[in-house]
Amino acid sequence: MNLPNWDEIRTAFQVARLGTVSGAAEVLGVHHATVIRHIDALEKSLGTKLFQRHARGYTPTESGRDLFAVAQTTEEQFAQLISRIKGQGETVAGELVVTSIAGLSGLLVPALAAFQGAYPGVQVRFLTDMRVFRLDYGEAHVAIRAGAAPEEPDNVVQPLLRLRTGLYASQDYIRRHGMPEGEADFTRHHFVTVDNEASRAPFHRWLMARIGPERIAFRGTEPAALDEAVRLGAGLGFMSAFKAEGDPDLVEVLPPRAEWEAPLWLVTHVDLHRTRKVQALLAHLKEAARSWRV
Secondary structure, eight states: OOOOOHHHHHHHHHHHHHSSHHHHHHHHTSOHHHHHHHHHHHHHHHTSOOEEEETTEEEEOHHHHHHHHHHHHHHHHHHHHHHHHHTTOSSSOEEEEEEEOTTOHHHHHHHHHHHHHHOTTEEEEEEEOSSOOOGGGTSOSEEEEESSOOOOTTEEEEEEEEEOEEEEEEHHHHHHHOOOOSGGGGGGSOEEEESOTTOOOHHHHHHHTTSOGGGEEEEESOHHHHHHHHHTTSOEEEEEHHHHTTOTTEEEEEOOOGGGOEEEEEEEEHHHHTSHHHHHHHHHHHHHHTTOOO
16 A cells, blocks of 8 residues: 555645635645545545545544544644754744743733844744643743743743732722721622632632632633722732732732742743743843842
8 A cells, every 4th residue: 555645644634623625725725626635535545534524524533533643743743843943043033932821911021022122033922821832842932831840851941030919909899898807807808719729829729728619709710800800899809919019999908928929930942942042032031030020
């Protein structure tokens, strides 16, 4: 049996990923008839059906899923290789992908914009997501992560700073409900917190040990939404000190404590860590962090 053509495998992989011939054709920049021809040729070469055709599109068969799992790994490895090759240049230029936990744009965007201004040949991509980006697959050059130090063996991990967190309320909330008279008074107040009972944030665990779920008036997954809920008087809530300090509409209920702090880490993959572009950004972020009031 002749080995399948890689173009045909790549085409079928995009059909499996997107579920339609038209979607795959658009991504690949080819005519839909070419996509169908590639799929037919690949199924003939392998002697098996890779898809179930139906009115809504294409669904992979068991054989199709096996093939596409390998195709996806191969595509990711190519992307990783290309990212590494691109990062080996001696100039600070080209695409630079930075990922971060949500809620840090107020700190990071000015620093990244200043870096791009200093190196006009750089195109910055700043990505935030609930998932952890795979540095080993070349999904990012630099990641800013919070919590325990990352332990992936091929990553270089460096401390950036410790993010201080305090408990705050709006002026309106305090007028309506009064100022809590210590932790014992929490049982008559409302709270804003993350919609994740398994959250490992130290301030969240601290709060859940002191109040029942009935005291939580507002839950959310997006940090900006939680901050806004506190500002609008939905309840008491934890906020990063750099966001709350200087805001005349907020009242500090409990000041930041060391036990609530979250360490932030700069994480890079060992294969890209020493490239000039990544080193320049790391140095820039460390210098910027010295002036951050966090």
